[in-house]
Amino acid sequence: xxxxxxxxxxxxxxxxxISLLGKARQSGLLDVSAHNLREYTHDRHRTVDxxxxxxxxxxxxxxxxxxxxxxxLLGDATPERADASAPLVIFPxxxxxxxxxxxxxxxxxxxxxxxxxxxxxxxxxxxxxHVATRAEVRLVSIGDYVLNGGEVAVMAMIEAIGRLIPGVxxxxxxxxxxxxxxxxxxxxxxxxxxxxxxxEVPPILLSGNHKxxxxxxxxxxxxxxxxxxxxxxxxxxxxxxxxAEA
Ligand SMILES: Nc1c(O)cccc1[N+](=O)[O-]
Numbered sequence: 001x002x003x004x005x006x007x008x009x010x011x012x013x014x015x016x017x018i019s020l021l022g023k024a025r026q027s028g029l030l031d032v033s034a035h036n037l038r039e040y041t042h043d044r045h046r047t048v049d050x051x052x053x054x055x056x057x058x059x060x061x062x063x064x065x066x067x068x069x070x071x072x073l074l075g076d077a078t079p080e081r082a083d084a085s086a087p088l089v090i091f092p093x094x095x096x097x098x099x100x101x102x103x104x105x106x107x108x109x110x111x112x113x114x115x116x117x118x119x120x121x122x123x124x125x126x127x128x129x130h131v132a133t134r135a136e137v138r139l140v141s142i143g144d145y146v147l148n149g150g151e152v153a154v155m156a157m158i159e160a161i162g163r164l165i166p167g168v169x170x171x172x173x174x175x176x177x178x179x180x181x182x183x184x185x186x187x188x189x190x191x192x193x194x195x196x197x198x199x200e201v202p203p204i205l206l207s208g209n210h211k212x213x214x215x216x217x218x219x220x221x222x223x224x225x226x227x228x229x230x231x232x233x234x235x236x237x238x239x240x241x242x243x244a245e246a
Contacts, residue, residue, distance in 0.1 A: 092153035096139030
């Protein structure tokens with residue numbers, strides 16, 4: 001998978017050279033490049049923003065640099081080539097659709113993702129409108145809170161997507177029993193020692209009865225999801241909600 005990120009802070013993504021994603025980059029499973037939006041300006045001050053039409057506080061990111069940057073990254077992409085190889089352009093935005101594990105799984109199958117990190121009060125709307133004439137565009141939110149820009153959101157999405165690419169995580173089994181993989185929160189985990197500061201590991205986990213352990217873990221998932229995220233039970237399937245309330 002090729003990932004391009006357009007940002008005024010390209011150094012922000014240097015951290016992707018370490019850990020799992022760093023190994024994935026070295027092995028060629030993942031190619032991540034950060035591009036400085038200011039490289040697509042032509043004035044002495046490398047200006048990327050200006051005052052908003054209609055007034056209001058803050059500044060809006062100018063369309064011209066974005067247009068040139070994304071033109072370069074799209075290459076000869078056309079809307080007619082709507083297959084997995086077609087680039088998908090994602091702008092993190094509080095006004096976007098919510099990023100979920102389901103979306104991460106879907107995007108892990110794409111060959112080319114382009115992320116555009118907005119700053120200030122956002123990007124001129126015409127950028128989204130124009131790019132959508134050339135490629136699929138999505139505005140995606142990682143949560144209902146205010147960030148100073150899209151870089152943190154893109155980092156989260158790259159990690160969530162990148163780790164699902166076959167070969168990135170050593171043991172694919174470890175991807176299965178995780179929060180949100182089956183629509184539920186994960187069960188609590190324990191390791192040695194069996195007793196720590198007066199707290200003991202649940203005896204069922206020491207029993208060796210794997211059928212009983214699986215049942216206990218499933219109940220723990222349902223109890224934790226009912227308590228912490230009842231919305232997940234309602235959102236998925238009525239059957240699951242019914243099981244959870246049983
Ligand atoms: N929430 C937010 C923001 O305030 C700014 C950029 C991106 C996001 N987001 O992806 O959630």
